[in-house]
Amino acid sequence: MNWEAIINNTAAGLLTPTTLAFALAALGLAMHFGFAGLLNFGIAGYMAIGAYGYAIAVLTFGLPWWAGMLVGMVGSVLFSLLLGIPTLRLRGDYLAIVTIAAAEILRLLFLTTAFEDITGSADGLFGYNSRPDGSGFANSNPFPPGDYGFGPWTYNAETIWVILFGLIVLAVCTFLLWALMRSPWGRVIKGIREDEDAIRALGKNVFNYKMQALIIGGLFGSLGGMVLAAYSNVSPGVYVTSLTFFVWTALLLGGAATIFGPVVGSIIFWVMQAFLTNILPELANAGILPVSSQQASTLRFVLVGIGLMLLVIYRPQGIFGDKRELTFVK
């Protein structure tokens, strides 16, 4: 077996645009679920809105990249209002059902041929990062062509630009979440997670707070989608329900009610993914695993599922969480 390649590829998973996008989405879920107790199973929908909003604004309306990203963010706020207004007054489980359905509806709307001119249907969208008039994200790349970094973390100029951008966005969002959660606002949010009637009885407008939390977490998710879109094409096959559950896995790995848990969880998730993607086919080829190398690479999703189960059963608070602060059994 080629251990050097395996280790190299595994280490590379530590810092990629995908890892950063996941960290942003998981941060959004931490706001939603970990702190406000909102069960959002539609984080893939928020990511899709970010990615499509950005790409469509650039391709169809000719906006510069930063304005396109603002459009993606506005889109996610509208999505939050649409989901939140009818459901946030109801019991928590309604939000879960509505978000999972809404994310699917959204994906199918992006996939249908009815809006092919705008959404690209099954082909998705591409060519928005680099624009002939120089207004694209890639056109603003401050890095001259060449290789950057070292060892497994060597990137070309395009990728390092996305990574730098993603790191800045992630740093800003992480700081925002931290600053919010240590404030009296964050105290109300955590109180709502514990018992919203108790918070109402103290004179706080619970609906408004839940809506604010939904919007903020949704914005983080949409920014994750944009980082993903800034790196590769926008494809409807990416924003599926399993993406939502992968982000949940990353969140629960790190700890849902923590600030750095979502980031660390995403890193662990993608390092594990990279490791399994590389080692499983090798094991199959070497005859250690009694499956074909193709079967072996799908085996990693089975392992993710088992990992998620073990996590929820044995360490529901995640790696960083305080056991007392978040468990599923109330």
Added chain:
Amino acid sequence: MSSNPTPQKSTGLHVGQAAPGCKKVDPILTVDNVKKTFGGLTAVDVEHLEIPRGAITALIGPNGAGKTTLFNLLTGFDTPDTGTWDFQGTSLAGVPSFKVAQMGQVRTFQLTKALSLLTVLENMKLGAKGQKGESLLNALMPSIWKKQDDAIGEKAMELLKRFKLDAKKDDFAASLSGGQRKLLEMARALMTDPVLVMLDEPMAGVNPALTQSLLEHVLGLKEQGMTVLFVEHDMHMVRHIADWVVVMAEGRVVAEGSPDTVMKEQAVIDAYLGAHQDTDLGVVTGRIKIVSEGDAK
């Protein structure tokens, strides 16, 4: 605990004969024709009720009488089928629960709602009204709210001391005993500087040693000028601290009066006792003896 002086009772609260729905000299809360049904069951059907200001009113009645439901209706946690009610002259029909609380009518719950995974101090701080840092934009700038938050913390600590919870300030509320959670919920409600405090079975599940201090806290609220409306089953306690008693049965107000007289009324005896009519009510409902023989009579 040994010295247990009879508290100063407020008298002259009502106008005319003490009867269900009788007028009060200075009502803080007035209820008219409030009715609530669950399917075929009429849980609450109150024609007229006035709660006197600045006094301690006990709301008593057998299980299922509709006391908790009435609390829910009056505080906006549930909506009645019909009826109007007003608090200090402002109609509360259709007003959401959080606004009712902001107006100064604050309640606690029969099933205690301690915010388990927040610390005791955080629980308390949540009660304070008008916090600048609770708005999203201000939250990002501690310079705006830090001072106010510290002041709130000091006020919280004073209350916690009074309730003997100050040593627990950094513990999660989940680690408190049932009785301590009742105390915490009451202390948290007091953080809102309420005008009218509505306590739903504040002594239930509180151990006898704590009951005494809880009673003193309730009496203290009156001294500070608050109005108290509380649900309680133990007639000894009611007799000890209440200035006025409202008796509910099957959703209706069946009797009203001062604690000494109301328990002798036939309607109350019927509602509570059914067959055991020659037993003293205090003996049937009392869990512990907290009043001296003298004032229990």
